[in-house]
Amino acid sequence: MTHAAVLGExxxxxxxxxxxxxxxxSALDVRGLLEQKAxxxxxxGALYATLxxxxxxxxxxxxxxxxxxxxxxxPKRLFRATASGLEAVQRSNRIIARxxxxxxxx
Amino acid sequence: MPRMAERLIRWSIxxxxxxxxxxxxxxxEYAARLSASGGRRADLWxxxxxxxxAARLFxxxxxxxxxxxxxxxxxxxLDARYGLRTLRNAAGxxxxxxxxxxxxxxxxxxxFAAVQALLLRPLPYDEPENLYRIQVNTGGEGWYxxxxxxxIDFEQELRSFxxxxxxxxxxxxxxxxxxxxxxxxxxxxxxxxxxxxxxPAMGRFFTQAEETPxxxxxxxxxxxxxxxxxxxxxxxxxxxxxxLGSRYVVLGVMPxxxxxxxxxVRAWFPYGLNRADPDHRNNHYLNLVGxxxxxxxxxxxxxxxxxxxxxxxxxxxxxYSERGFRGRILSLHEAVVGDMRPPLLVLMGAVVLVLLxxxxxxxxxxxxxxxxxxxxxxxxxxxxASRGRLIRQLMTxxxxxxxxxxxxxxxxxxxxxxxxxxxxPPDVPRxxxxxxxxxxxxxxxxLIGGAGILFGTVPALxxxxxxxxxxxxxxxGVLAGRSVRRIRRSLVVSQxxxxxxxxxATGLMIRTLANLHAVDPGFDxxxxxxLAVSPQFNRYQEPDQRVAFWTEALDxxxxxxxxxxxxxxxxxxxxxxxxxxxxxxxxxxxxSIGDAPDARVxxxxxxxxxxxxxxxxxxxxxxxxxGPASRPVVVVSESxxxxxxxxxxxxxxxxxxxxxxxxxxxxxxxxxDLKHDGLDQPPAPMWYVPTTQxxxxxxxxPLQMFVIxxxxxxxxxxxxxVREALSRxxxxxxxxxxxxxxxxxxxxxxxxxxxxxxxxAFGLVALFLACIGVYGVTALAVTERRGEIGLRKALGxxxxxxxxxxAKEQLAVxxxxxxxxxxxxxxxxxxxxxxxxxxxxxxxxxxxxxxxLLIAAAAAAxxxxxxxxxxxxxxxxxxxxx
Numbered sequence: 001m002t003h004a005a006v007l008g009e010x011x012x013x014x015x016x017x018x019x020x021x022x023x024x025x026s027a028l029d030v031r032g033l034l035e036q037k038a039x040x041x042x043x044x045g046a047l048y049a050t051l052x053x054x055x056x057x058x059x060x061x062x063x064x065x066x067x068x069x070x071x072x073x074x075p076k077r078l079f080r081a082t083a084s085g086l087e088a089v090q091r092s093n094r095i096i097a098r099x100x101x102x103x104x105x106x
Numbered sequence: 107m108p109r110m111a112e113r114l115i116r117w118s119i120x121x122x123x124x125x126x127x128x129x130x131x132x133x134x135e136y137a138a139r140l141s142a143s144g145g146r147r148a149d150l151w152x153x154x155x156x157x158x159x160a161a162r163l164f165x166x167x168x169x170x171x172x173x174x175x176x177x178x179x180x181x182x183x184l185d186a187r188y189g190l191r192t193l194r195n196a197a198g199x200x201x202x203x204x205x206x207x208x209x210x211x212x213x214x215x216x217x218f219a220a221v222q223a224l225l226l227r228p229l230p231y232d233e234p235e236n237l238y239r240i241q242v243n244t245g246g247e248g249w250y251x252x253x254x255x256x257x258i259d260f261e262q263e264l265r266s267f268x269x270x271x272x273x274x275x276x277x278x279x280x281x282x283x284x285x286x287x288x289x290x291x292x293x294x295x296x297x298x299x300x301x302x303x304x305x306p307a308m309g310r311f312f313t314q315a316e317e318t319p320x321x322x323x324x325x326x327x328x329x330x331x332x333x334x335x336x337x338x339x340x341x342x343x344x345x346x347x348x349x350l351g352s353r354y355v356v357l358g359v360m361p362x363x364x365x366x367x368x369x370x371v372r373a374w375f376p377y378g379l380n381r382a383d384p385d386h387r388n389n390h391y392l393n394l395v396g397x398x399x400x401x402x403x404x405x406x407x408x409x410x411x412x413x414x415x416x417x418x419x420x421x422x423x424x425x426y427s428e429r430g431f432r433g434r435i436l437s438l439h440e441a442v443v444g445d446m447r448p449p450l451l452v453l454m455g456a457v458v459l460v461l462l463x464x465x466x467x468x469x470x471x472x473x474x475x476x477x478x479x480x481x482x483x484x485x486x487x488x489x490x491a492s493r494g495r496l497i498r499q500l501m502t503x504x505x506x507x508x509x510x511x512x513x514x515x516x517x518x519x520x521x522x523x524x525x526x527x528x529x530x531p532p533d534v535p536r537x538x539x540x541x542x543x544x545x546x547x548x549x550x551x552x553l554i555g556g557a558g559i560l561f562g563t564v565p566a567l568x569x570x571x572x573x574x575x576x577x578x579x580x581x582x583g584v585l586a587g588r589s590v591r592r593i594r595r596s597l598v599v600s601q602x603x604x605x606x607x608x609x610x611a612t613g614l615m616i617r618t619l620a621n622l623h624a625v626d627p628g629f630d631x632x633x634x635x636x637l638a639v640s641p642q643f644n645r646y647q648e649p650d651q652r653v654a655f656w657t658e659a660l661d662x663x664x665x666x667x668x669x670x671x672x673x674x675x676x677x678x679x680x681x682x683x684x685x686x687x688x689x690x691x692x693x694x695x696x697x698s699i700g701d702a703p704d705a706r707v708x709x710x711x712x713x714x715x716x717x718x719x720x721x722x723x724x725x726x727x728x729x730x731x732x733g734p735a736s737r738p739v740v741v742v743s744e745s746x747x748x749x750x751x752x753x754x755x756x757x758x759x760x761x762x763x764x765x766x767x768x769x770x771x772x773x774x775x776x777x778x779d780l781k782h783d784g785l786d787q788p789p790a791p792m793w794y795v796p797t798t799q800x801x802x803x804x805x806x807x808p809l810q811m812f813v814i815x816x817x818x819x820x821x822x823x824x825x826x827x828v829r830e831a832l833s834r835x836x837x838x839x840x841x842x843x844x845x846x847x848x849x850x851x852x853x854x855x856x857x858x859x860x861x862x863x864x865x866x867a868f869g870l871v872a873l874f875l876a877c878i879g880v881y882g883v884t885a886l887a888v889t890e891r892r893g894e895i896g897l898r899k900a901l902g903x904x905x906x907x908x909x910x911x912x913a914k915e916q917l918a919v920x921x922x923x924x925x926x927x928x929x930x931x932x933x934x935x936x937x938x939x940x941x942x943x944x945x946x947x948x949x950x951x952x953x954x955x956x957x958x959l960l961i962a963a964a965a966a967a968x969x970x971x972x973x974x975x976x977x978x979x980x981x982x983x984x985x986x987x988x
Contacts, residue, residue: 027127027403030135049166059207070133070134070137070138072133076134
């Protein structure tokens with residue numbers, strides 16, 4: 001078996017959120033969406049750490065959007081999933097689907 | 107967004123590029139909140155959020171070991187995490203090290219807390235460094251207070267002092283027929299309380315107008331007394347309360363905790379000094395304190411005092427010519443705490459020794475641990491760790507040990523401190539203020555850091571030496587190098603030496619106590635009760651009224667069941683209070699009071715000799731036939747007789763008080779000396795006059811006296827009957843100072859008992875810690891030589907031979923350590939000479955005892971490893987070697 005890492009739960013959620021946001025998501029957007037859809041509060045620290053980790057694993061990369069005055073001249077990163085990132089999400093989805101098969105969760 | 111917040115984020119991420127993205131996002135959110143809910147709320151949000159975020163990011167950085175751009179704290183925390191793990195892996199060693207160190211730190215911190223509170227902390231007065239006691243000597247031993255005329259002169263002449271105040275202290279009767287009781291009080295001139303810079307908690311101080319002889323019936327109450335006797339009623343200020351058989355107006359209440367001259371004083375009265383017609387210049391009973399003017403130096407004040415005494419010697423030759431007149435000034439702080447210094451410094455020295463022994467133990471443990479970790483360190487070095495990096499790692503570990511030990515040590519300190527305060531003699535000034543405050547805590551933190559570095563450095567340097575040389579990684583790496591063994595042995599030598607010093611000091615202190623207990627105080631202590639009875643002055647103004655009261659009282663008490671003998675005296679033995687009078691004795695020509703000898707007088711009743719068990723040496727004691735009408739008689743002490751009539755019997759000789767108008771008294775008896783100032787002090791010449799005659803022979807008849815009762819049962823069981831009997835004669839005369847005479851003896855040596863008890867405890871701890879050290883080295887030596895021992899056994903060596911092998915090495919260590927210990931002990935004993943009694947600093951018995959103790963302890967410590975060595979099975983240990 002190849003040593004393909006399985007996404008952690010939070011990593012999985014972050015990746016899904018980025019895909020939901022048309023593959024061009026700022027950290028703030030990701031956080032907003034997760035808080036809204038995933039019914040959980042998201043700590044900034046955890047989010048930045050996770051984004052950095054996903055980037056190191058090669059699942060994410062980003063491009064910058066021009067700086068606005070509110071950001072005091074600092075441009076904004078817009079994240080998108082890479083091909084291997086997409087693959088990792090699919091793999092995780094498959095695993096969850098397989099493991100859920102035939103269960104009646106009531 | 108606040109600058110600080112951004113800086114914090116940058117620092118916690120440690121990477122400028124990555125930090126920028128985060129900061130950009132935060133700025134955006136901040137801007138949004140700013141426009142939505144205003145600056146204040148945005149700032150609050152920002153602070154809360156950034157703190158949380160920074161903590162989280164920092165933690166992430168540590169846990170992922172990202173030290174690429176490591177700032178110091180990150181590396182330190184990493185070292186600490188790694189250190190904690192290694193220490194946990196060597197749990198046994200860590201536990202021993204931590205406990206050992208905790209004991210050392212605990213004891214040292216506790217004693218330092220006492221030293222700080224009792225010796226170092228300034229007195230609780232305004233500019234206390236400018237307060238000085240003024241004392242004089244006009245003959246006799248030591249320094250004492252001044253006479254009234256001298257005080258009046260000082261006020262005029264000593265210009266360096268802004269003001270000078272006088273006081274005396276004594277017991278007063280508070281209350282009337284209902285519940286009269288005795289309280290300690292100070293009688294002070296009006297300058298005293300303002301000089302100290304305190305304010306009354308309510309009311310006011312007395313003024314100069316309120317301290318004249320005919321207008322001085324005012325009193326200030328202590329906070330405690332006000333609470334206890336007056337329920338803290340504010341209206342009591344301004345009321346006249348029953349005091350001293352009269353009524354005194356309460357002017358005010360002193361603040362809580364105010365203690366001058368000491369904490370036993372519960373009331374302050376105006377002195378009522380008679381400046382127009384002062385008492386005699388030769389009567390020294392005023393305690394003086396003065397406040398130096400701003401800028402005036404104590405040297406200048408001392409010079410003025412000395413100039414004055416010289417002038418006075420010329421002006422009053424009748425007073426001072428023979429015995430001289432000298433003065434000194436002594437800082438009030440020194441006067442209050444001076445007596446506490448020697449014992450506290452000895453104890454401080456003792457705990458420092460304990461701490462050093464503990465540190466040596468920890469150093470030794472770390473040293474052997476460093477040896478067994480050489481392989482690990484070598485691997486790390488081979489992988490690129492610099493020596494500095496490894497030393498830092500090892501130092502972090504020893505500091506961790508120190509921190510853990512120190513934390514536990516603070517708990518130990520709390521316990522030690524509680525014991526210490528409980529054991530302390532009751533008369534230690536400011537003992538109630540001893541606690542683990544800021545200074546002791548800072549001290550202990552410095553101690554912990556310093557000790558951690560002290561016991562960590564050598565092992566760290568040793569363990570990381572020569573790691574580069576090859577062979578270490580493959581080799582066994584457990585056999586200690588010769589030099590390490592030498593270091594370890596010298597560490598143990600130093601431990602034994604330190605423990606030896608402490609043993610000698612403890613031994614000398616125990617000897618001192620034994621010597622003190624062996625001193626004959628000159629009276630019986632077992633089964634004897636003493637108490638003070640203080641009738642009210644206005645009921646017994648005439649001498650014969652007093653004699654009548656005391657005769658009846660003692661007759662009644664003598665008739666109580668269980669009372670074998672009863673007597674009364676004006677002063678208690680071992681009380682250090684006395685009435686010293688100038689006298690004339692037969693065979694000595696005395697022209698002026700200045701060349702008159704002096705001796706202490708006791709006004710007594712005939713029963714005293716039997717009640718107190720005085721040893722009659724010659725003649726008879728006073729008896730009931732010595733009445734006002736009969737021949738004036740006196741009994742003198744052995745040292746009195748020896749001082750004034752050295753060559754012949756004192757019986758039949760005559761003496762009198764200095765004043766012309768009093769008659770000569772005939773000596774009818776000589777009694778053995780009675781210890782008055784302390785068991786360790788030489789007895790002072792003393793004379794005893796009967797109260798029935800003293801009005802005509804020795805200036806007066808005492809009213810308050812101490813009753814001495816010899817009982818057949820437990821002394822204190824008699825108290826209710828005594829109280830009952832006396833209240834029938836006079837219910838307004840309170841009883842106080844009720845205690846078995848045995849207590850007097852115990853109290854008089856309480857300070858030394860305290861020092862000895864603590865020293866013994868510290869000595870035992872030191873010995874135990876040193877034993878751990880000896881055990882450690884022996885055990886290690888045995889382990890290292892297992893192969894050799896096994897081989898020897900296989901070749902036929904018997905147990906005795908093996909034992910000799912082990913013993914030979916340890917004997918040298920113990921021998922050298924003991925020698926140093928005894929030598930150091932002699933030096934230490936010199937430093938504590940003022941605490942010793944009846945023993946030299948090189949007391950042979952103590953030295954021999956210490957020697958035996960150290961050898962016995964060392965033998966016990968080597969027993970287990972030696973036994974292991976003997977039990978070593980030849981083949982097993984040889985197999986291990988291969």
